[in-house]
Amino acid sequence: xxxxxxxxxxxxxxxxxxxxxxxxxxxxxxxxxxxxxxxxxxxxxxxxxxxxxxxxxxxxxxxxxxxxxxxxxxxxxxxxxxxxxxxxxxxxxxxxxxxxxxxxxxxxxxxxxxxxxxxxxxxxxxxxxxxxxxxxxxxxxxxxxxxxxxxxxxxxxxxxxxxxxxxxxxxxxxxxxxxxxxxxxxxxxxxxxxxxxxxxxxxxxxxxxxxxxxxxxxxxxxxxxxxxxxxxxxxxxxxxxxxxxxxxxxxxxxxxxxxxxxxxxxxxxxxxxxxxxxxxxxxxxxxxxxxxxxxxxxxxxxxxxxxxxxxxxxxxxxxxxxxxxxxxxxxxxx
Numbered sequence: 001x002x003x004x005x006x007x008x009x010x011x012x013x014x015x016x017x018x019x020x021x022x023x024x025x026x027x028x029x030x031x032x033x034x035x036x037x038x039x040x041x042x043x044x045x046x047x048x049x050x051x052x053x054x055x056x057x058x059x060x061x062x063x064x065x066x067x068x069x070x071x072x073x074x075x076x077x078x079x080x081x082x083x084x085x086x087x088x089x090x091x092x093x094x095x096x097x098x099x100x101x102x103x104x105x106x107x108x109x110x111x112x113x114x115x116x117x118x119x120x121x122x123x124x125x126x127x128x129x130x131x132x133x134x135x136x137x138x139x140x141x142x143x144x145x146x147x148x149x150x151x152x153x154x155x156x157x158x159x160x161x162x163x164x165x166x167x168x169x170x171x172x173x174x175x176x177x178x179x180x181x182x183x184x185x186x187x188x189x190x191x192x193x194x195x196x197x198x199x200x201x202x203x204x205x206x207x208x209x210x211x212x213x214x215x216x217x218x219x220x221x222x223x224x225x226x227x228x229x230x231x232x233x234x235x236x237x238x239x240x241x242x243x244x245x246x247x248x249x250x251x252x253x254x255x256x257x258x259x260x261x262x263x264x265x266x267x268x269x270x271x272x273x274x275x276x277x278x279x280x281x282x283x284x285x286x287x288x289x290x291x292x293x294x295x296x297x298x299x300x301x302x303x304x305x306x307x308x309x310x311x312x313x314x315x316x317x318x319x320x321x322x323x324x325x326x327x328x329x330x331x332x333x334x
Contacts, residue, residue, distance in 0.1 A: 002073070002075060003075045004027055004028055004075070005028075005073060005074045005075045005076075006022060006027055006028070006029055006030070006074065006075060006076045006077070006078070007029065007030040007031070007032060007070045007071065007074050007076075007077050007078070008029060008030070008031050008032065008077075008078040008080055009032045009067075009070060009071075009077060009078065009079055009080060009081060009089060009093070010032070010033070010079065010080030010081040010082075010106075010107075011031050011032065011033035011035070011038050011039075011042070011048060011051065011063060011080075012051045012080060012282075013048075013051045013052050013143040013144065013147070014080050014106055014141075014143040015031065015078065015080030015081075015106065016031065016042075016048045016051060016052045016055075016057070016143075016147075017052065017055075017143040017144075017146050017147045018078055018080065018106060018137075018171075019031045019057075019061055019078070020055070020057055020058065020061065020147060021146065021171065021173065021176060022170070022171070023057070023058040023060040023061045024058055024173070025170075025173070026060060027060065027170075028060050028062075029060055029061045029062070030062055030063075030064060030069065030070050030074075031061055031062070031063045031064070031070075032063070032064055032065070032066075032067060032069075032070035032071075033063055033064075033065060034065060035050070035065075036065055037050065038050050038051070038063065039063045039064060039065050042057060042061065042062070042063035043062060043063050046058075046059060046061075052143070052144070052147055055147045055148070067092045067093060067096065068095075068096050071093050071096040071097055071101075072096040072098075073098065074098075074101050075101065075102065076101070076102050076103070076104065076167070076170075077093075077101060077102070077103045077104075078103070078104050078106055079103055079104070079105045079106060079107055079119075079123075080106045080107060081107060082107065082109065082282040082284065082287070083107050083108075083109020083110060083111065083119065083192075083284060083287060083288060084109070084287050086107065086109070086111060086119060086122065087111065087113070087122075087126075090122070090123065090126050090127060093127070094126070094127055094128075097127055097128060097129070098128075099128040099129060099130070099133075100133075101129070101133065102129075102133040102134070102135065102163060102167070103123060103129065103133065103134055103135070104135040104136065104137050104156070104167060105119050105120060105123070105134070105135070105136045105137070105188075106137055106138075107119060108138060108191025108192055108195065108284055109191070109192055109284050109287065109288050110192050110288050110291040110292065110295070111291075112288070112290065112291035112294070116291045116292075116294050116295045116298075118184075118185065118188045118189065119136070119188060120134045120136055120184055120188060131159055131184075132158075132159055132160035132163070133160070133163070134158070135156060135157060135158040135163070135164065135167055136156070136157045136158070136184060136187050136188050137154055137155070137156050137157075137171070137178075138154065138155055138157070138187050138188070138190065138191050138242075138243040138247065139152070139153060139154030139155050139242040139243055139246060139247055140152070140153070140154075140242060140246040140247045140249065140250035140251070141154050141247075141250075142250070142254070142256050142257075144256065146176060149175050150175065151175045151176075151177075152175070152176055152177070153176075153177045153178075153179065153242055153246075154171075154176070154177075154178055154179070154242060154243075155178070155179050155180075155181050155187050155238075155241060155242045155243040156168050156171060156178050156179070156180055156181065157180075157181045157182065157183060157184050157186075157187035157188070157243075158180075158182070158184070159182060159184060161182075164180050164182070165180060168180045179241075179242060181238060181241070181243070183234055183235045183237075183238040185229070185232055185233050185234045186229055186234030186235055186238030186239060186241075186243065186244060187238060187243040189228070189229055189232065189234065190225065190229070190234075190238070190239070190243040190244030190247060190248075191243065191247060191284075192284060192285075192288040192291075192292055193224075193225045193228065193229070193244075193292060194221075194225065194244065194247045194248035194251055194252070195251065195259045195283075195284045195285030195288065196259075196285045196288070196289055196292060196305070196306050196309060197217065197218070197221035197224070197225070197248055197251075197252055197285075197305060198248070198251040198252045198257055198259035198260045198263065198285055199259045199260070199262050199263040199266070199283070199285040199286065199309055200217060200221070200263060200305055200308070200309055201214060201217055201218070201221075201251075201252035201253070201260055201263060202255075202257075202259065202260040202261060202262060202263020202264040202265075202266070202267070203263040203264075203266050203267045203312075203319045203322075203323070204217060204263070204267075204323065205260070205263070205264055205267070206263060206264040206265070206266070206267025206268050206319075207267050207319070207320060207323065209323075213323075214252075217252070217305070218248065218249065218252060220305065221248060221252070221305055222239075222244075222245055222248065224302075224303055224304070224305050224306065225239065225244060225248070226239050227301045227302065227303075228292075228295070228296050228299065228301045228303065229244065231299040231300075231301050232295075232299060258281045258282065258283050258284075259283055259284065259285035259286075261281070262275050262279075262281070262283045262285065262286060265279075266312060266313075266319050267319050272286070272312070272313045272314070285309075286313060289306060289309060289310055289313065290310065290314075292306055293306055293307065293310055304326060304329060305326065308322040308323075308325060308326050309322070
C-alpha cells in the first residue's frame with residue numbers, strides 16, 4: 001500500500017483545511033465530497049468556494065464524488081463528516097476499506113444508536129479495522145485560521161505508538177504543532193462536551209449579563225466535563241490539555257464557533273428547530289447533547305449545565321429561566 005495514498009472524507013471547511021495542510025507538504029490528497037458543485041470548484045478552480053472561500057488549494061489536492069476512489073488502496077483516511085452522518089459514511093466505506101488502512105477521525109461527536117459510542121469504538125465495531133489503526137485529532141482549531149496559516153496546536157491520540165508518532169510527524173508543520181497522546185477516551189470525549197458548554201456560553205453572551213458569569217461557566221463547565229471524563233477513564237492530563245480545556249476556552253469565547261453562535265441565536269429568540277433543521281450549520285453541541293446526557297446517566301454523573309440546555313432545546317424552557325435555575329441550585333462546597 002502506497003504510504004503517500006491519503007484521502008479526506010468530507011469537504012467542509014475542516015476537511016478541506018486538513019487536506020490542504022498535507023498537500024502543502026507535497027502529499028497527494030484525494031478529497032471526497034457528496035456535492036458535485038464542490039468537486040467542480042476544487043478541481044477546476046483550486047478553491048472550495050462553498051466552504052472555504054478565498055483560500056487557494058494546492059494542485060496536489062483533487063476532489064471526487066466516488067467513495068470507491070477515495071477509500072480503496074489508501075494508506076491513511078481522514079474522517080471529517082459531521083457525527084450524525086458517520087453511520088451512513090461507514091456503510092459506504094466498508095466495501096472498499098482494507099484492514100491495513102489507518103484512519104484519523106477529525107470529527108468531534110458521538111454515535112447515539114442503541115447505545116452511545118465514541119467514534120473510534122464505532123469504527124472498530126463496524127469495520128475491519130483494529131483499534132491500533134484508528135486515531136483521533138482534536139484541539140482548539142478554527143479551520144479558517146489554520147487555512148490562513150496562523151499558528152495552532154492540536155492533539156493526536158492513538159494506541160499504536162509507532163503509527164502515532166508517524167502521523168504526528170506527518171501532520172506537523174512549523175505553524176501547526178501536534179502533540180501525541182495515548183488517551184483515546186479523553187481526546188474523543190472532550191470535543192462533544194465542550195461544544196455543549198460553548199452553546200451555553202453563547203446564551204450568556206446573548207443575554208449581555210457580563211463577563212463574571214462567563215468565567216464561572218468555564219470553570220463549572222470544566223468541572224462538569226471532568227466528572228464524566230474521569231468516570232469513563234480519561235486521564236487528568238488530557239482533561240486539562242488541548243483537546244478538552246484548551247478547546248473549551250476557544251469554542252466558548254468566539255462567534256467563529258458554530259456552537260457559541262447557536263447560543264447567541266437562542267438568547268435572541270431563535271427556535272432550536274430552526275438551528276437544527278434550517279440554519280445550514282452543523283451544531284455538534286446540539287446534535288450530541290442527548291447522547292452525552294444518556295452517557296452521563298449510565299455512569300451516574302451529574303450534569304446540571306447540560307441538563308439546563310436540554311430543557312431549553314427540547315422542553316421549551318426560556319434560556320433566561322434556565323440560567324436563573326442554575327444560579328439558584330442548592331448551595332454546596334466547591
